Amino acid sequence: MGSKQQTARLGEEEKINRLRLVRSESIGPARFFKLIDRFGSATKAVSAHPNWSIGQTGRTALRLIDRDLVEWEIEQVSKLGGRFLHICDSDYPLQLASIDAPPPVLTTLGDQALLERRCLAIVGARNASAGSCRLARRFAQTMGEKGFAIVSGLASGIDTASHQGGLESGTIAVTACGLDVIYPESNQALYREIAAKGLIITEFPLGTQPKARHFPTRNRIVSGLSQGVLVIEAALRSGSLITAGLAATQGRDVFAVPGSPMDPRCRGTNDLIRKGAILTETPDDILDNLGPAPHPVFTPREKEPPSFEVKNPGPPADPLPTSTGNINFRIENALSHTQIHVDELARELSLNIQELHAALVEMELLGKIARLPGGYVCKP
CATH class of the missing domain: 1.10.150 (DNA polymerase; domain 1)
Known part of the structure; x- marks a missing residue:
């Protein structure tokens, strides 16, 4: 291309x-x-x-x-501390420019120096298990230390964990809405951290609310910026598989972490491996194919997070628990057939240990969890 x-x-x-x-x-x-x-x-x-x-x-x-509307947007983006990046600008990323129908103009907020680095995209399930979120953070942290900028879509689950893991070394969030819209609402603090330490990118106008049709469009940028795409937990019909498909079409390497065949969240990644994606268990599996990034480890330049009003970001993706039943639902959703220690599960779900233990007792009696020696739990 x-x-x-x-x-x-x-x-x-x-x-x-x-x-x-x-x-x-x-x-x-x-x-x-x-x-x-x-x-x-x-x-x-x-x-x-x-x-x-x-x-x-x-x-x-x-x-x-109308010209007035565009001039207004330019003024507002400048007030936010953002800028427009045109495809003919010298700092527009070559990787992205090489894809089919690249975005002619991007709106960015943060440090564009990250676009000069080799990038790795990490994507996966929004309702990811706690263990897979932990794995995503570890992959992001290690690959960031090796010089890669971590790219993802700021969604709940694996995207969030990947940005968290890459925050100190450099992460790029590609959104499916306007620069002044934070979605999901639960990621407001993370959004501002990325704007201060990393980079936010969108091709949508200010005020644009996230819609279903925006996400595949967003996904082509996630894969287009990257040397490779790592998928951690994905159902057979999911946006993560769309990103993997786009990556393959764009000539990028696709990596996938295998999972239990009993977990629907892993059937998509297992199918990717069956179709030729690179089976990935450790960051070395990625480095063996991509090689180390040539740039030195990124040291983020701290600045004040942007301050602006969030425009109708929609309902929180991860509502706080208001009942025991809701807590049980969150625990069940976070568990997989891979064991996890109760202390780590409590941290992942932001629950105090007493609250967690009470819920686990009830769930064990209902046969919804299995307790293992050493304080570990998993799905039965």
Whole structure:
């Protein structure tokens, strides 16, 4: 796949007009590049509107977004401390520019120096087990220490654990909403930590709420930025498998951690391995294929977290327990057929040990958990 990137220094007028094209309804990346190829620049394309004729269907009636709205967005992004990254900017990542229909413009918040490093994406189940979240943090921490920036999608579960593990060495969160929208709401603190120590990326306009159709679009950036994608727990029909499929199409290595065939959350990863993904048990399995990152370990430059009002982020993905039944549900969801110590389970679920033990006694009587020697528990 050839790169759409042609490095050039854009004037302010061209930047505004490129953003007008990108923010206009029905102008996706493919049509954007057709317009640039035809007219030579966004400014000329905007001047030629509404007399556009694209493709073999003749004239296409496309409404161009008002200039005032784009200028307002530019002003607001600047107030947040963010910036726009155009595909022809010299610091736009080459890895991403090489994919099919790369995002013409990204909005970023944080340290763009992370985009110069080799990246590893770590993705997986939102309802991940506690053990797999622990594993994701360990993979992220170790690969970060080896010089990789850790990329994920800021979702609950494996994404959250991966960002946490890569926070000190450098992590990149690619979101499916506007820069001023934090989703899920439970990740507000993590979002601000990443903005202060790492990098937030989105191709969506300010104020955009997350919708189902946005996530596959987001996923192509997660895989596109990365040298490889590691999948830890994924059901047979899940967004993580979409990311893995995109990675394979983009020529990236796909790594998968095997899991119990009795756990539906592992059937997708096991199927990936069956179809040729690299069976992965330790970070060495990744390093053997990708090799070490050439850059030195990243030292994050601390700065004040951004301060802005969250716009209707939606319901929390992980509501706090309000009843014993809810606590039991969270425990059952966090357990897998791999044993975990009760102390670690308490930390994962933010429960005090007495509360956890009381719930475990009830669940054991119901046959929903198995107790093992040494204070370990797992699914029966």
